[in-house]
Amino acid sequence: MTTLDSKKFAIDAVKLTKIYGSGNTEVVAMRDASMQVAQGEVVALLGPSGSGKSTFLTAVGLINPPTSGRITIKGQLVLDGETEHANLRSFRRQHIGFIFQKSNLIPFLSAVENIQIAMQLNGQSSGFARRRAIELMDYLGVADRADNFPSMLSGGQQQRVAVARALANHPSVILADEPTAALDGHRGRQVMELFAKVAHEQGTGVIVVTHDHRALDVFDTIYEMEDGLMHEQPKQSASSLDGAQSL
Amino acid sequence: MNLAMKDIRHNLGRFLLTAVGIGMLLMVVMGMGGIYRGVVEDATLLIDRVGADLWIVQRDTRGPFAELSRVPSNLVFRAATVPGVQLSREFVYHTVQRQRDGKPLRIAVLGLSWPTDKGEWVPLITGRPLGQSHYEMIADKSLGLGVGEQLELGKETYTVVGTTNNMISSGGDGIAFVTVADAQAIQFDVPGEAVRLERAAREARGEVFELAIQQPMMLNNAARPSGELPAVARPQISAVMVTLSPGADVNHVAETFSGWGDVSVFTADGQRELLLKGSVEKVRQQIGLFRVLLTVIAAIIMALILYTLTLDKIHSIALLKLIGAPNTVILGLILQQALILGVVGFGIAYLVGQQLFPMFPRRVILAESDLLQLAGIVLAISVLSSLLGIWKTMKVSPNEALT
Ligand SMILES: Nc1ncnc2c1ncn2[C@@H]1O[C@H](COP(=O)(O)OP(=O)(O)O)[C@@H](O)[C@H]1O
Ligand SMILES: [Mg+2]
Numbered sequence: 001m002t003t004l005d006s007k008k009f010a011i012d013a014v015k016l017t018k019i020y021g022s023g024n025t026e027v028v029a030m031r032d033a034s035m036q037v038a039q040g041e042v043v044a045l046l047g048p049s050g051s052g053k054s055t056f057l058t059a060v061g062l063i064n065p066p067t068s069g070r071i072t073i074k075g076q077l078v079l080d081g082e083t084e085h086a087n088l089r090s091f092r093r094q095h096i097g098f099i100f101q102k103s104n105l106i107p108f109l110s111a112v113e114n115i116q117i118a119m120q121l122n123g124q125s126s127g128f129a130r131r132r133a134i135e136l137m138d139y140l141g142v143a144d145r146a147d148n149f150p151s152m153l154s155g156g157q158q159q160r161v162a163v164a165r166a167l168a169n170h171p172s173v174i175l176a177d178e179p180t181a182a183l184d185g186h187r188g189r190q191v192m193e194l195f196a197k198v199a200h201e202q203g204t205g206v207i208v209v210t211h212d213h214r215a216l217d218v219f220d221t222i223y224e225m226e227d228g229l230m231h232e233q234p235k236q237s238a239s240s241l242d243g244a245q246s247l
Numbered sequence: 248m249n250l251a252m253k254d255i256r257h258n259l260g261r262f263l264l265t266a267v268g269i270g271m272l273l274m275v276v277m278g279m280g281g282i283y284r285g286v287v288e289d290a291t292l293l294i295d296r297v298g299a300d301l302w303i304v305q306r307d308t309r310g311p312f313a314e315l316s317r318v319p320s321n322l323v324f325r326a327a328t329v330p331g332v333q334l335s336r337e338f339v340y341h342t343v344q345r346q347r348d349g350k351p352l353r354i355a356v357l358g359l360s361w362p363t364d365k366g367e368w369v370p371l372i373t374g375r376p377l378g379q380s381h382y383e384m385i386a387d388k389s390l391g392l393g394v395g396e397q398l399e400l401g402k403e404t405y406t407v408v409g410t411t412n413n414m415i416s417s418g419g420d421g422i423a424f425v426t427v428a429d430a431q432a433i434q435f436d437v438p439g440e441a442v443r444l445e446r447a448a449r450e451a452r453g454e455v456f457e458l459a460i461q462q463p464m465m466l467n468n469a470a471r472p473s474g475e476l477p478a479v480a481r482p483q484i485s486a487v488m489v490t491l492s493p494g495a496d497v498n499h500v501a502e503t504f505s506g507w508g509d510v511s512v513f514t515a516d517g518q519r520e521l522l523l524k525g526s527v528e529k530v531r532q533q534i535g536l537f538r539v540l541l542t543v544i545a546a547i548i549m550a551l552i553l554y555t556l557t558l559d560k561i562h563s564i565a566l567l568k569l570i571g572a573p574n575t576v577i578l579g580l581i582l583q584q585a586l587i588l589g590v591v592g593f594g595i596a597y598l599v600g601q602q603l604f605p606m607f608p609r610r611v612i613l614a615e616s617d618l619l620q621l622a623g624i625v626l627a628i629s630v631l632s633s634l635l636g637i638w639k640t641m642k643v644s645p646n647e648a649l650t
Contacts, residue, residue, distance in 0.1 A: 054649075063569060063645045089645075093571020104648050106563045108257035113248060118570050120248055149257065165570070 008075040010173055010205020011037040011060060016069035018055050018228075029055040030066070033230035035223060037173075039074070039203035042196045042218065044210055046233070047225035053209045054177055056225065060207070061096050061175045062088040074172040093122055097166030099179040103158035105150040105165075111157075112137060112146040115165045122169050129168075136164035140194075141187075155182035163191055167198060174198070176208040185214070192218045250567075250576070251583035254560065265552055266588055270595025272545045274603070277596050277621055279538040281604060281611035286534065288612055289415040290527045291519045293357075293422065296414070298368055299336070299488030300497055302513045303504055311340055311485035312417060312518070313525040318510060322487045323360070329503050331495030336360035338486040339430040342420055345400065354390060354423045355416035356400075358430030358484075366409070366424045374409030380426055387421030388412040389608075398423075401436030405429070417526050419609050431483055446470055542624060550632030553585050557636030561643055569645035581636050589629035593622060 018030040030052040037043050047053050058064035060071060062078065065088070071079040073095055078086050098104075105114045115133035120126055137143040140160040142153075150158055159182045166174055174195060180188030192208065192215045199206045208219070216222060222233040255262045294312075302311075303318065303326060310316020326335040339358030344351055359366050359377060366376040366385050374394040377383045384405040386392040392407045399405075405425065414422040425433070437445075453459040453466045491500060497514055504512040513521065523531065557564075564577055597618070604611035 058646065058649070063649070089568060089571050089573065091571075092569070092645075098569065100649055102649075104566050104569070106566055108254040108563065109248075109250075113253065117248055117250075117567075117572075121570065121572050121576065126248060 008039060009036050009072065010039045010041065010074055010203070011035065011207070012070075012072040013056075013060050014070040014072075016056065016059050016066040016071070018052070018059060018064075019067045028228055030059065030225075030228045030230075033069075033225070033228070035060075035207075035230060037205035037207060037221075039172075039205055040199050041220045042199045042206045042208070044208055044216055044219040044222045045225065046210065046222065051225040052228040053225050055228075056230070057175050057177050057207065057209060060173075061098060062092050063098075093118075094169065095172040097169065097171035097174045099159070099162050099166045099174070099176040101178045101181055103150070103155065103162045103182070105158055105161060107150055110147045110149055111142065111153065111161045114150070114161055115168050118165050118168045132168065133164065136167060137161065140164050140191075156184070156187060159183055160187070160191070163194070167194075170202060170204075172204060174204055174206045176206070178209050178211065180210065180212055180215075185212075188212055189215050189218070249583070250580045251587065254563075254580070255584065255587065262588075265556070266591040267595055269545075269549060269552065269588060269592035270599065272548060273592050273596035273621070273625060274600045276538065276541045276545050277600050277613065277618070278604060278607075278611055279534060279541055280617045280621060281600070281613050282607075282609070283531065283534040283538060284612040284614050284617060285610035286527055286530055287523065289413070289419065289610055290417040290522045292413060292415070294515055294518050294522070296368060296370070297488060298490065299338075299515060300491045301489040301501055301504065302338075302515070302518050303487040303489060303510045304485075304513065306509050306511050308511065309521050309525060311338060313521050316485050318484055318486060320484050322484070322510065325507075326487050326489055326504070329500060331491055331500040332489050333492040333495075334363060334490040336364050336488045336490075337427045337484045338488050339427050339434070339483075340485050341430075341434050342416060342418065343400065343433065347398070352390065353418075353420040354400075355418070355420045356430050356433050357422050357424050358427035359424055361426035361428065369409070369411045369414065369424055371409045371411055374407070376409060377424070377426060378408065381429055382406060383408045383425070384429075385409040385411055385424040387414045387423070389415065389421035390423065400433045403429070403432065413610060415610070417522060427484065435483070546628040546632060549585075549589070549628050550635050553581075553588070553629075553632050554635045554639065556584065556588075557581055557633075557639055561640070562648060564640050565643050565645050565648035568643065569648045574641065577640050578637055581633050581640060582630065585629040585633035585636075586626065589625045593625050 013033070013035045015032045015034055016030055017028070017032055020027040020029055033052070033056050035043070045053050045056070055064070059066040062071070065079060068081050070077065076086065078091060106117070109117060112130065112133045115136060116126065116129040119129035119132065134143060134146060137146055140163060142157050142160045145153055145157055153161065159179060163179065176195065180191055183191060195206045195208060196218050198204050224231050224233050303322060304310040304316040305318055308314055308316045320337065323335050323337050326332055337358060337360045340355065342353060342355045344353045346352065361377065361380045369376065369385055371385070372388065374385070377385065382403055382405050384398065384407050386407045388410055392398060392410070394407055394410060396407045397404050398407070416422060450466055459465045491497060501512050501514065504510060567577055600613065604613070
């Protein structure tokens, strides 16, 4: 799929506010943060620690719903203030791929099963799921670790398995929170380029929280958060797909 | 992909240890049920095996098992004359405790009505029924006597000619089958000196008895055993067992006996009832209550174990929720593990119990109905106790996968 529907945003987040706690302990982690990500667009989200990036990402990812605001994903209004317009969990399963700072693999499943389970939960046969899981692992350079349990993988290998899991269901949206922290510079850039490639080929909207300023050229748009407020940064150099291998 | 099995396989050692723990617990519950069943069985087995339709006992007593009963020996002939009676047998039964190899040996001595009853109804595991009217014995296995072994009781030596098993008195002592005459000899054994003294006392009493003074021959009678004295001798048998002819009406025959002023009559079922409601009732209740208590404790422990197993998986469960696993998947994971644990635990309980219970001093009977009932209880416990874990997982937010 190469044609992009410009009218339909992959992500349309409007005025998201998140307040943790109440009274004395009240923390406004995010205030009126809005972001629109077109299908096929790759967004970098920068900002100092504690500025609300993770809060924004988990809100858009329907993991940690905002206190107020509206979230539309691929044209479908999912969340409007307190009102859920879809089953958040099945919506997550079908439309959203996550990668987090700390790899989050299920400890009692092998690497390949961790990827498989995401697809099988989505109704794929186990044979198909396994083949695709191996393909993805192969692409990410961890195929030889397919039958290892997460505890036997290095941080970087775990992270690549997590990336494979996020891509497995061809999500409409990929949300990555500092995904390259555990990877070396080369692998890190490769993962960013992979996101860009998936975005451009499949119309996926991608938001990546990153501190790696060397890889910013991969992104179409750059946002920055500060004290819970969202700003769009002037666009820098054009995105590059050079070096992205075919998947 | 079965998540429950994957998790178990990954933590196999811990799972097996837990299963063994639960298995041991269930084995105790199972054993308690078996002991209960054993007490009931042992108490009634003799009544069932001996195959009497009616029991005639001393008037107004609940004998011969629940209390002492004495009936005259000739009652066996009186009973035989009643229409509908095919066979009447004497029943003599009492417990003795002797020393053998330095250890106390408790024997329930049961008299067989020789020659009508040679003990053919006793299920033998080795040897043969009684072959002569004296000095032979069929011994229960629990007495530890083998065929050919000899045992001194009273003034005689008895040879074990056959062994049986599971023939136990309600007190748990093994039964030894001898002829009625031998049983009485054992029961009424008096040392020679005592016999001489008693005889002298009788003669002394006789010498001042006017009839004896006029007819000195009468005094010779004083030398005879007390059972043969022409007087109101102490009745010497415990009860008379009656077997009815085919087609005879139990109630009708029983009515005839209850018309006799010196005896009471019970059916075999009545005897069973007397035993269960009487002598073993308190033991039965005690074990029964203990069993209920153990079941409740097992349920609580299983709930705690399953809850802890669930807590260990909270992060994985949050992660499953995060990648969009529906509640049914998570519920299935917890529930399946609970059931697998229950089933494996039950299996271990059964297998280990089968090896262990035969070593118990008294019978532990794993009745099929009891096992099925316990299996049902274990399934129910598994489901109920996983509810605590399920309740916990339902509250877990996918956010927890990120912390
Ligand atoms: N569960 C929470 N409870 C209370 N405060 C929180 C919670 N999560 C985050 N915060 C606060 O919200 C603010 C934003 O946090 P976060 O979104 O994690 O920032 P970032 O990802 O940019 O480092 C911080 O001040 C943080 O302390
Ligand atoms: Mg963060």
